[in-house]
Amino acid sequence: MKKLSILGSTGSIGVSTLEVVAAHRDKFEVVALTGGTNLALLSRQIKEFSPLVASVITEESAAILRKMVRGSKTEILHGVPGMIAAASAAETDMVVAAIVGAAGLVPTVAAIRAGKDVALANKETLVTAGRLIMDLVKERGVNLYPVDSEHSAVFQSLQGHRSDDVKRIILTASGGPFSQYPLEKLAYVSIDDALNHPNWSMGRKITIDSATMMNKGLEVIEASWLFDMPVDRISVVIHPQSIIHSMVEYVDGCVMAQMGVPDMKAPIAYALTYPERVATGVCGLDLSSIGSLTFFDPDYERFPALRLAYRAARDGESMPAVMNAANEVAVDAFLSGKARFMDIASIIGKTMDAHRPHDLGTIEDVLQADRWGRAKARELLGN
Numbered sequence: 001m002k003k004l005s006i007l008g009s010t011g012s013i014g015v016s017t018l019e020v021v022a023a024h025r026d027k028f029e030v031v032a033l034t035g036g037t038n039l040a041l042l043s044r045q046i047k048e049f050s051p052l053v054a055s056v057i058t059e060e061s062a063a064i065l066r067k068m069v070r071g072s073k074t075e076i077l078h079g080v081p082g083m084i085a086a087a088s089a090a091e092t093d094m095v096v097a098a099i100v101g102a103a104g105l106v107p108t109v110a111a112i113r114a115g116k117d118v119a120l121a122n123k124e125t126l127v128t129a130g131r132l133i134m135d136l137v138k139e140r141g142v143n144l145y146p147v148d149s150e151h152s153a154v155f156q157s158l159q160g161h162r163s164d165d166v167k168r169i170i171l172t173a174s175g176g177p178f179s180q181y182p183l184e185k186l187a188y189v190s191i192d193d194a195l196n197h198p199n200w201s202m203g204r205k206i207t208i209d210s211a212t213m214m215n216k217g218l219e220v221i222e223a224s225w226l227f228d229m230p231v232d233r234i235s236v237v238i239h240p241q242s243i244i245h246s247m248v249e250y251v252d253g254c255v256m257a258q259m260g261v262p263d264m265k266a267p268i269a270y271a272l273t274y275p276e277r278v279a280t281g282v283c284g285l286d287l288s289s290i291g292s293l294t295f296f297d298p299d300y301e302r303f304p305a306l307r308l309a310y311r312a313a314r315d316g317e318s319m320p321a322v323m324n325a326a327n328e329v330a331v332d333a334f335l336s337g338k339a340r341f342m343d344i345a346s347i348i349g350k351t352m353d354a355h356r357p358h359d360l361g362t363i364e365d366v367l368q369a370d371r372w373g374r375a376k377a378r379e380l381l382g383n
């Protein structure tokens with residue numbers, strides 16, 4: 001029986017994780033859940049999975065949730081201390097880190113410090129604090145399993161091979177809704193256009209990141225930490241069908257790819273049960289009905305955010321955390337109608353131009369860089 005704490009259980013990844021858990025009640029037990037504002041969903045999850053602990057963001061939400069689940073044994077906590085308690089509960093074996101954004105960093109760090117294995121969906125953790133996290137993972141001797149489909153694909157394509165023999169990692173990208181859109185009209189796309197992802201159903205922030213391709217940039221940085229690979233040996237290819245989830249090229253010219261229909265339950269389950277595989281309900285591949293798989297290079301004029309992410313990775317130190325913070329602010333502004341689509345990359349670029357990268361010695365340094373990036377991006381948006 002594997003005992004799980006699921007951080008961000010009310011989100012897209014959280015819900016898919018609980019679907020995998022519900023299909024394998026003999027394998028998993030839920031110790032803790034955390035959510036944000038969707039208290040109706042969180043209360044249903046509490047009733048279905050009876051965790052010991054559940055946590056929400058505010059004290060007011062906690063009071064409402066307590067009333068909603070009256071009579072259950074679940075202790076309701078709130079705030080960062082509540083998320084940390086959920087992440088480090090004594091009973092927990094593995095933490096699913098599925099909070100969105102830099103808000104996921106501190107609870108994920110708490111999980112690793114408490115010696116828990118982590119199934120990592122929150123890519124912002126490695127983007128902002130990669131060096132510190134990888135050092136901590138080593139120091140605590142915990143396992144970090146990728147949930148992101150591309151990283152799961154790379155992880156699967158590395159099984160049984162020597163990492164010394166890897167030549168490069170090739171991340172695939174769907175290209176989002178705008179890979180073929182008229183370039184001159186990109187500045188005027190609506191929020192709904194940008195949220196209309198062709199292949200994946202995900203939370204709003206990552207869906208906008210997919211439309212700008214910042215998501216792929218964040219994934220390049222995430223992959224460089226997870227697989228100890230310089231970003232210059234990580235390339236990106238657009239593959240609109242999202243059937244090949246990513247690839248590893250070896251020194252002999254052989255390329256290992258992992259394929260499947262795009263459904264996050266498959267990589268989630270692999271992270272939860274590695275090295276075993278379990279049924280997920282994801283259907284197999286009907287290649288003849290798919291017909292053809294196509295590939296092309298990303299256009300950096302269309303997707304300036306992807307270039308910015310490579311630049312942030314090369315600059316290193318505090319720059320990726322600042323870039324990530326500016327992205328979160330700019331995406332928020334776009335989603336609330338306060339910025340246009342192409343402003344997102346422009347705000348990120350200007351925030352990065354204003355930043356002098358410095359060493360990040362502690363998690364507090366990362367949070368400080370994050371705050372700096374947010375403040376600068378907000379100032380630029382105001383102008």
Ligand code: NAD
Nearest residue numbers: 008009010011012013035036099100103121122123202203
């Ligand atoms: P989502 O928006 O659907 O869910 C986010 C979850 O985090 C919700 O439970 C929400 O309540 C919680 N949350 C948000 N802000 C919070 C805060 N400040 N404090 C505490 N909790 C907070 O997001 P998602 O699509 O499930 O993505 C989650 C993470 O997984 C992201 O980092 C994303 O990049 C990554 N990821 C998602 C997918 C996907 O298919 N959705 C794929 C790969 C990676």
Ligand code: MG
Nearest residue numbers: 148149150219
């Ligand atoms: Mg991904």
